[in-house]
Amino acid sequence: MTVRWKHLIVLVILLPLLGLGVGWSGLMSVRASTGHWAITDWFLHWVMRNSVATRVAFVDTPPLDDPALIPGAAGHFETGCATCHGSPAQAAPASVLAMLPPPPDLKKVVLEWTDAELFEIVKHGVRFTGMPAWPTQSRDDEVWSMVAFLRKLPDMDANAYMQASGLHGIGHAGEVSPLPITCESCHAESKLNDTSLIPRLAGQSEAYLLNALKAYADTKRPSGIMQVAAGTLPREGLPELAAYYANQPRATRPLVQQDAGLVEKGRVLAEEGRVADKIPACLSCHDKASANPAYPKLSGQNSAYLRQQLSLFHAEIRGGSFYGHLMEGVAKQLTPEDIDAASAYFSQR
Ligand code: HEC
Ligand code: HEC
Ligand code: HEC
CATH class of the missing domain: 1.10.760.10 (Cytochrome c-like domain)
Known part of the structure; x- marks a missing residue:
């Protein structure tokens, strides 16, 4: 019995040392040029497939046909x-x-x-x-x-x-x-419509556009798509881009027929807010000449984009500029129906 224990202990100490020795010797190839052995290749893919399959057990797939x-x-x-x-x-x-x-x-x-x-x-x-x-x-x-x-x-x-x-x-x-x-x-105006998740930029506030681009580049507004688009540009180029889009005329396009009741509910929310739920009037900050120019215009924006941004704010993941927290406080109070209503209203305004 004692002899077996000794063997085991020697083995436990020797095996890692042997491993280190092989690594130290430089005999193991890390060359990509020679490829993997077929068995290594099979093993790695087998591990990958198993890992992926195990991790998706609780993932719910949303509808993907939009x-x-x-x-x-x-x-x-x-x-x-x-x-x-x-x-x-x-x-x-x-x-x-x-x-x-x-x-x-x-x-x-x-x-x-x-x-x-x-x-x-x-x-x-x-x-x-x-x-x-x-x-x-x-x-x-x-x-x-x-x-x-x-x-x-x-x-x-x-x-x-x-x-x-x-x-x-x-x-x-x-x-x-x-x-x-x-x-x-x-972002070309001609490609966007009311269901687009890509926002219209033409005619948006210049200060807001610049803040948004900086927020993406600094990863303060999470978007894999825009972090890559804005994060790879030289920083000095951002003001020019913001000015370019702010000075573009926003093309008028045929109004999408939204549910009239929903639009009316959105109008009330926009003009009056809802005191009982501590929701301020959206128009006290948005689309108002005397408001801070760093607050975005919402009128004429695609309703699908507005809905998505409000949902992100509501879930506290939208992030944004220095002023983003103002909007997060408002969005937390909104119900899903409020979000639909406000989005329908502003897209038509
Ligand atoms: C730097 C190179 C690189 C970039 C960039 C890259 N991939 Fe890959 N991708 C790979 C490599 C290498 C594999 C092979 C992994 C393997 O065989 O296990 C892979 C595997 C995949 C697979 C699994 C396919 C399979 O059967 O092995 C998918 C799906 C995929 N990539 C999608 C994407 C998407 C979508 C993007 C962009 C968001 C992307 N990749 C960006 C290198 C890249
Ligand atoms: C691959 C498509 C794609 C490209 C290329 C792209 N964008 Fe975007 N852009 C998007 C999407 C999608 C969003 C919405 C992201 C989000 O949910 O925050 C967005 C959002 C924006 C916003 C925020 C607008 C708002 O109302 O908050 C600005 C500003 C912007 N993009 C500017 C640019 C500029 C400038 C470039 C070129 C350097 C550019 N984008 C390139 C897809 C793109
Ligand atoms: C206290 C001022 C304030 C009020 C009130 C307010 N917002 Fe905002 N909102 C902001 C600010 C500031 C931002 C921009 C945050 C940033 O710079 O990232 C914003 C951003 C947004 C955006 C994102 C726009 C885009 O292009 O990505 C939407 C949508 C929005 N607000 C809708 C609403 C709605 C709907 C209401 C009313 C229920 C409302 N806001 C009330 C300050 C306000």
């Missing part, structure tokens, strides 16, 4: 994903395909995953592979819109992809040289 989910995600795919995975408009560069493991062509592999599994991979990334996590962990709606986009990807040709992402290109479909994504790829 077409408004696609444009922001598609534009972000081009800047944040296509660099590694390629896209229907352009294959991944050879330098990236030399990664270990190489980023797969998503058109081919997304069918192997459920919506919840794609959500898990895109939100959290995959360790030891180079697959990054979503730039912010505090909101899930953008990640779900990326999942909605990935579902459409297998059926997209170069034209459909360029249309969805707002990518401009030189040449003909199939042999285009895409130009980089710009602000207009996503």
Whole structure:
């Protein structure tokens, strides 16, 4: 018995030492050029699949059929994903395909995953592979819109992809040289409508636009999409962008027929607030000439965008500029019906 114990103790001490010795010797290869052994490759993917499958057990998949989910995600795919995975408009560069493991062509592999599994991979990334996590962990709606986009990807040709992402290109479909994504790829007035989750910027307050861009760049307003778009720009360029959009005329567009009762409820909230619930009149801060110019205009904004921002404020995850806390206090008091009503009203105002 005593002899066995001794053996065990020697083994427990020796094994880690042996491991350290092998690591120290430099004999273990970390070369990506030689690839993994087939068994290592199989093992790593097996571990990854099990990990993803276990973590999605309690993930509820929201409805993903709203077409408004696609444009922001598609534009972000081009800047944040296509660099590694390629896209229907352009294959991944050879330098990236030399990664270990190489980023797969998503058109081919997304069918192997459920919506919840794609959500898990895109939100959290995959360790030891180079697959990054979503730039912010505090909101899930953008990640779900990326999942909605990935579902459409297998059926997209170069034209459909360029249309969805707002990518401009030189040449003909199939042999285009895409130009980089710009602000207009996503924010062009002509592409937006009342159901868009991408906000109209034309004619918005300049001070507010600048504060919003700084808030994204400083990660004080979480958005994976806008953190990438604004965070990669030189800071000195932000005032020019804010001025450019503030001076754009906001195109008039046909009014969407909203529920009249809802609009009326929104009007009352906007003009009078609701004293019993300590809700101030929205118009005491918004769309008022004498108010602080750093407060945003809401009139004519897409109702879907307004609804989403109010829901984010209500859940205390919207963040924003130095003034964001003012709005958080207001939004906490709003019911889901108030949010629908105010959004319907301001979109028509
Ligand atoms: C720096 C390169 C890189 C970027 C950027 C990147 N990925 Fe990946 N991605 C990878 C690599 C490498 C893998 C392979 C992981 C593996 O094989 O386990 C991967 C795997 C995936 C997978 C799982 C596919 C499979 O079957 O293995 C999905 C889905 C995915 N990426 C989506 C995205 C999306 C969406 C984005 C943009 C938000 C993105 N990736 C950005 C490198 C990248
Ligand atoms: C890939 C699509 C995409 C690109 C490219 C993009 N945006 Fe955005 N932008 C969005 C989305 C989506 C939102 C809403 C994000 C949120 O929920 O906070 C947004 C929000 C904004 C806001 C906040 C407006 C408000 O009312 O609060 C500003 C300002 C803005 N973008 C400016 C820009 C500028 C300037 C550029 C170019 C440097 C740009 N965006 C590029 C998609 C994009
Ligand atoms: C005390 C002043 C104040 C009141 C009252 C107020 N807000 Fe705000 N609201 C703000 C400020 C300030 C911001 C911008 C925060 C930032 O800079 O990030 C804002 C932002 C918003 C936004 C986001 C706009 C965008 O483009 O992203 C919406 C939507 C909004 N408010 C709706 C409302 C509604 C609806 C009401 C009434 C129920 C209301 N607000 C009442 C101060 C106020």
